[in-house]
Amino acid sequence: MIPVALFLAGLVAGSFLNVVIHRLPAGESVVFPRSRCPVCRAPIRVRDNLPVISWLRLGGRCRDCRARIPVRYPLVEVSAGVLFVWAPEGGDPALVVSRVLLLSLLLALAATDWERMVLPDALTLPGAALGLVLAGPRSDLDLVTSAAGALLGAGLLFALRALWLRFRGVEAVGLGDVKLLLLIGAFLGPAPALGAIALAAALGVLVAGPLLLLGRIRRDTPLPFGTLLALGAGLVFVVSTGG
Ligand SMILES: [Zn+2]
Known part of the structure; x- marks a missing residue:
């Protein structure tokens, strides 16, 4: 029931x-x-x-x-x-709330980036703040680890963005993606956040590679990288928080 x-x-x-x-x-x-x-x-x-x-x-x-x-x-x-x-399977209350919040936000962000290529600040920024707040009471995370995850994740994406702009002249990674990593890092911590970025990049190569070879997209076709990041982060979070 x-x-x-x-x-x-x-x-x-x-x-x-x-x-x-x-x-x-x-x-x-x-x-x-x-x-x-x-x-x-x-x-x-x-x-x-x-x-x-x-x-x-x-x-x-x-x-x-x-x-x-x-x-x-x-x-x-x-x-x-x-x-x-x-969500309620074998987690402390703060983890259960974190699961519902993070995965709902990732679902919404995956869809907005897929459909409109936008990751609204109204979702990523308050979400990141809630991730930090919930990290304290969570038994599998703490505030310092959460903050480190947010800063490292967003910092890495910001560096990637700068490199891409410098050498390719294209905005492959948007500022929205950087703010998305504040959210992901705050809920996952540093190592899983990096895992999520790696998984998103791998998914991107798997999806874009064949499309590029088939001539369905061009090298400068903008791709919804935020959708891949949301997908990667969701998978890593579900696996790493068990249940
Ligand atoms: Zn109608």
């Missing part, structure tokens, strides 16, 4: 994350007004706003104009549902 209730709570949280993903990069309020179809502006009815179920019943399309509703909506909702069921 409890896992079902947690899963449902996660679906609702995921539904809110979808609103954040859609509205934050556009500079809109996440609480007001009611949701509208971005294409035809028709207000979304309550019965069409149920997590996952409505998307399936509507065949992934707006009821009014038949515009496609991205598969990201049900994906984020189900991911948050699974997260809420997993």
Whole structure:
């Protein structure tokens, strides 16, 4: 019974994350007004706003104009549902809160970077501060390790960014990525944060390499590196905090 209730709570949280993903990069309020179809502006009815179920019943399309509703909506909702069921497994309360917070933020940031190439400061900076605050009560981390993780992670990305700009003249790593590493480092500590960067770089080579060879992208095509960093950090965090 409890896992079902947690899963449902996660679906609702995921539904809110979808609103954040859609509205934050556009500079809109996440609480007001009611949701509208971005294409035809028709207000979304309550019965069409149920997590996952409505998307399936509507065949992934707006009821009014038949515009496609991205598969990201049900994906984020189900991911948050699974997260809420997993988070309480064998962790102290601060770790459980950290799991919910960090992975929700990474989910949202992965989506905003993928869709709009932005990593909103409104998510990364308060998130990093919360990571530091939660490090104290966590049994697997402490404030100094957390701060070291944030500074080392962000410092390394800032150095990478500077090198790339200097030698290639392209902004391969944005300032948003640097701030994302403040968040990741604060929750993971130094060594796992470096692991997350290495994993993201490896994923980038694996994904971009074949696309480059096939001529689907060019050397200067901007890639959503933040999405890869969020993915890498999420994987490293889940593995390293067990459960
Ligand atoms: Zn519509």
